[in-house]
Amino acid sequence: MSDLRLRRSVLYMPGSNPRALEKAKTLPADSLILDLEDAVGPEEKELAREQVCAAARSREYGDREIIIRVNAPQTPWGEADLRCAIEARPDAILMPKVSSPAVLESIADHLEALDAPPEIKIWAMIETPAAILNIQKIAAARRDPRTRLTCFVLGTNDLAKDTWAQLVPGRVPMLPWIMFTLAAARAEGLTILDGVWNDIGDVEGCRAECRQSRDLGFDGKTLIHPNQLEPANTSFAPTEEEVRRARLVIDAFDQPENAKRGAIKVEGRMYERQHISMAKRAVVWSEAIAARGH
Template sequence: MTDIRPRRSVLYMPGSNARALEKAREIAADALILDLEDAVAPDAKGLAREQVCAAVKAGGYGRRELVIRTNGIDTPWFDADLAAATEAAPNAILIPKVSSPEALIEIGHRLTGLWAKPETQIWAMIETPLAILDCEKIARAARDPSTRLACFILGTNDLAKETRARFVPGRAPMLPWLTTAILAARAHGIDVIDGVYNDLKDEAGFRAECEQARDLGFDGKTLIHPNQVAVANGIFAPEETELARARAIISAFDEPGNADKGAIQLDGRMVERLHAEMAKRVVALAEAIAA
């Protein structure tokens, strides 16, 4: 099975706040998005770029995945952001408001021209109506290695702004968009991370939205405060009963008498070989988290 990298908790950190960048080295998030875009005022863009790239180069973040979010492609800061981020060599560069596969192809070409390290990935924000309508085409760009596309991040706040949809418990207005992004990502082998939850005081609501995102198939959730990390880490990790069941399924299919069977009975339930493949992913994720 392909190596799995946990992305249960993906925390935004403002690039203009040097203290926050330092504190992030001790936060138990799976990934950190060091932000040059929404969290940074226009007059602080240059400072944020310098601080973020210096922090990435300095390291000290352990096994946390480091992602630099640039400003938008059509902004005056993008060229400098992309060049500086490429030189800093984070795990990934997050591009806002990607609405077409052509944008990813162009960025891929630019990274080649900037001599980007081969392991630097591209993540794409899905946060416009056009991105939802063309989601499969954008995800399909991952088939072209030059795009480096590895992950979708849902920008639910921007989607709400552009569509005038309301935030309601259960997110009924957004469910078609969320599932569209998940289907597109899975069809082309990339990860997909849910949008943020805005109400920091509503822990019950946040927990419910994390559980919904997990059940829909998201790999994790983007976060706006360190206090949200523990809940996300717990909800997007396999539960002990789920892990025990997965190991039992794998063990059952590994028995010599079941080697050529497509389906078996286990504890009174019919289990197919596809369930064994699903079980292997559960175990692999648990092991990656433990590591």
């Protein structure tokens, strides 16, 4: 856990908007998705590609992780997007509409043909009914290093469009799909990010969904507006009380008298040895946030 990468807040930035790309250099986001796909109209695709790749090449975003979301290879812009993104060398390339492992295998072939640097990783949008039905096989593609797969990004808007499920508070219609996708990601050691909150005027609604995301087990949440950064950053941070209790649990199991015990009581609550890793995760998470400064 020493190499923990914070992804509490992952903000989409429209590639066609140069002011947004410039502003992103000052925002307290853990990661930035410079978008060439949904946020960009057809007539702006080529300009957006130029602007996004220039922004990524600039290396002016500090310690923020940079991801470029390209258009799918079968679209008129996909091949050029992928080539330009590889030349810009972001931390990762986000592929839309990954509905089967075959998509990742095809992308791997493209990356090899274009001699993509090995440090560029692949993130996959999970946003179709077919992806949900194939999610275990898609996650298992991580076992093949050629795919470079490291992260799932849930696309709840597209899932709602294709299934007719309603995007209601609490997301009850989608919870089975959400948890199935999350379990598949965890089984293969993938990072997983929640979908966006659409109502940019409802910050408290965003906060509630961020808290739900954390409770469900997500690493962070994708966002569409800077006013959603604070709710995400705070919701995915362990509280002072959680960190205090985590340190107590770690210290208690470190005591000589507890060396052979499988379970102990700390402040009236029972803890098993499996809770040590959970406690250490909370401490490392809090230290990483403190080091980041927001």
